[in-house]
Amino acid sequence: MNTKFLITVLFVASSFLGMAQNKFFTKKASISFYSKTSVENIEAINNKALAVIDMASNKIEFSVLIKGFEFEKAMMQEHFNEDYLESDKYPKAIFKGSFNEPVPAINITENKTLTLKVSGSLTLHGITKPINTVAVLQIKNNVISAVSNFKILLSDYNIKVPAVVGNSISKEIEIKVNTASLVEMK
Amino acid sequence: MKRILLLMIAAFSLEQIVAQDTTSMVSGLEDKITSEKVTGTFRSTRVINSHSTEMLHKGEMDFRILHRFGSVKTGYKNLFGLDNASMRLSFDFGITNNFMIGIGRSTLLKDIDIFAKTRILQQTKGENEMPVSFLVAGGYIVTTQESLAPKNPTIVDRSSYYLQMIIGRKFTPDFSMQLSPMVLHNNTTLNATDDQTIIGLGGGMRYKVSQRIAIVLDYNYAIGKLDATIKNPLSVGVDIGTGGHVFQLHFSNATGMNEKGYLTQTTGDFFKGDVRFGFNLSRIFRIGKKQKTASQYLLPTLKEK
Numbered sequence: 159m160n161t162k163f164l165i166t167v168l169f170v171a172s173s174f175l176g177m178a179q180n181k182f183f184t185k186k187a188s189i190s191f192y193s194k195t196s197v198e199n200i201e202a203i204n205n206k207a208l209a210v211i212d213m214a215s216n217k218i219e220f221s222v223l224i225k226g227f228e229f230e231k232a233m234m235q236e237h238f239n240e241d242y243l244e245s246d247k248y249p250k251a252i253f254k255g256s257f258n259e260p261v262p263a264i265n266i267t268e269n270k271t272l273t274l275k276v277s278g279s280l281t282l283h284g285i286t287k288p289i290n291t292v293a294v295l296q297i298k299n300n301v302i303s304a305v306s307n308f309k310i311l312l313s314d315y316n317i318k319v320p321a322v323v324g325n326s327i328s329k330e331i332e333i334k335v336n337t338a339s340l341v342e343m344k
Numbered sequence: 345m346k347r348i349l350l351l352m353i354a355a356f357s358l359e360q361i362v363a364q365d366t367t368s369m370v371s372g373l374e375d376k377i378t379s380e381k382v383t384g385t386f387r388s389t390r391v392i393n394s395h396s397t398e399m400l401h402k403g404e405m406d407f408r409i410l411h412r413f414g415s416v417k418t419g420y421k422n423l424f425g426l427d428n429a430s431m432r433l434s435f436d437f438g439i440t441n442n443f444m445i446g447i448g449r450s451t452l453l454k455d456i457d458i459f460a461k462t463r464i465l466q467q468t469k470g471e472n473e474m475p476v477s478f479l480v481a482g483g484y485i486v487t488t489q490e491s492l493a494p495k496n497p498t499i500v501d502r503s504s505y506y507l508q509m510i511i512g513r514k515f516t517p518d519f520s521m522q523l524s525p526m527v528l529h530n531n532t533t534l535n536a537t538d539d540q541t542i543i544g545l546g547g548g549m550r551y552k553v554s555q556r557i558a559i560v561l562d563y564n565y566a567i568g569k570l571d572a573t574i575k576n577p578l579s580v581g582v583d584i585g586t587g588g589h590v591f592q593l594h595f596s597n598a599t600g601m602n603e604k605g606y607l608t609q610t611t612g613d614f615f616k617g618d619v620r621f622g623f624n625l626s627r628i629f630r631i632g633k634k635q636k637t638a639s640q641y642l643l644p645t646l647k648e649k
Binding site for chain 1: 368369370373375380383384401402404443465517526553555586587588589628632
């Protein structure tokens with residue numbers, strides 16, 4: 159009787175442990191960015207970013223196609239690809255990072271919000287720079303998702319803005335990341 | 345010894361970090377791109393004078409101001425042609441992403457021109473590759489200046505029509521080329537001996553020298569009987585793009601800025617220095633509805649505790 163109970167406990171515990179160490183992914187993460195100036199607000203979104211969050215190794219990776227960013231103005235989208243990001247030469251933006259501390263055990267059935275520090279590097283326009291930010295992991299109704307915000311400087315990534323439009327494009331760009339619901343990788 | 349050992353350990357662990365960094369977790373998730381539109385073949389909807397493979401997007405209006413000065417051959421007394429200017433003002437509209445119309449007026453012969461252009465094939469890359477873009481343009485030009493022979497010509501006499509195909513390809517991110525054969529019919533010709541129907545073989549090229557500056561070339565070879573004084577139009581220039589503006593600065597032997605004007609009424613010989621400085625200025629305005637924006641997507645944002 160005692161041994162049976164122990165085995166059950168161990169079994170349950172190990173399954174929880176296993177859950178905590180799982181890898182999650184999505185092909186539908188949203189990455190949006192915002193340039194705010196007194197002249198013009200510019201924003202674009204890409205809803206087809208790839209994301210993998212590996213709880214076991216604490217690793218995070220995002221990959222997004224530059225051409226997939228949608229703008230309010232089609233012409234702006236064309237210029238963004240042609241003149242600013244040169245997406246023919248640098249088709250992707252990639253973030254590789256990790257949680258600064260181990261992710262606590264996650265039970266998918268238990269609603270919970272975790273705020274975790276993330277550090278890593280963003281490769282954009284052929285240049286890799288470190289990024290430090292905070293990610294919020296949320297488990298709600300058996301769904302796990304993550305969001306994060308951070309800012310980058312265009313000059314860090316050698317993205318040149320001509321003087322004529324210098325007032326309408328912010329030097330600092332705010333980036334919002336939302337994985338929506340993550341799927342467990344099997 | 346200890347130091348060397350430590351260094352070696354450090355080097356090894358560093359190597360491991362680097363090695364780990366190159367492994368990508370997302371690489372297995374990537375979908376194959378079956379078809380991706382190739383955009384930005386040319387900077388503007390015109391190479392210089394000729395229609396290019398570019399289209400306006402739906403809801404865009406392109407206000408174009410074109411200038412052609414006098415021949416640089418006229419020398420310093422005429423400030424190398426800058427004393428004389430010929431103009432064309434036009435408004436082009438993107439009705440859909442694949443259909444546009446436009447209306448323009450030139451000071452030369454007080455021509456009014458209208459056109460429609462449609463894209464039938466769009467160059468794409470990926471698995472379902474389409475190697476070229478294919479467009480068709482058609483237009484009508486009417487001369488409104490008086491004192492044309494015969495006396496009191498009717499509107500029909502003063503009319504010209506053209507139909508053009510445009511086949512273009514962006515070969516590399518920097519280099520694009522297009523061919524644009526055209527059939528042009530003038531009801532009244534400039535010289536009595538000129539053929540009314542002329543075929544023009546157009547060729548256009550663009551080479552990007554920097555992100556925003558490109559060298560462009562626009563040439564038309566006329567087939568049909570034209571007076572010896574009529575030359576094939578050749579224009580060479582630079583495109584400078586800044587946001588919603590495109591500046592095209594160039595040298596051309598053509599003064600006419602519509603299809604009839606440049607194909608059948610160009611008299612300067614480019615290679616004898618009978619060229620004129622010119623510029624095209626294009627400013628695109630959005631008059632239609634905008635596309636969906638980031639903030640219009642309902643993004644659930646989580647608040648930190």
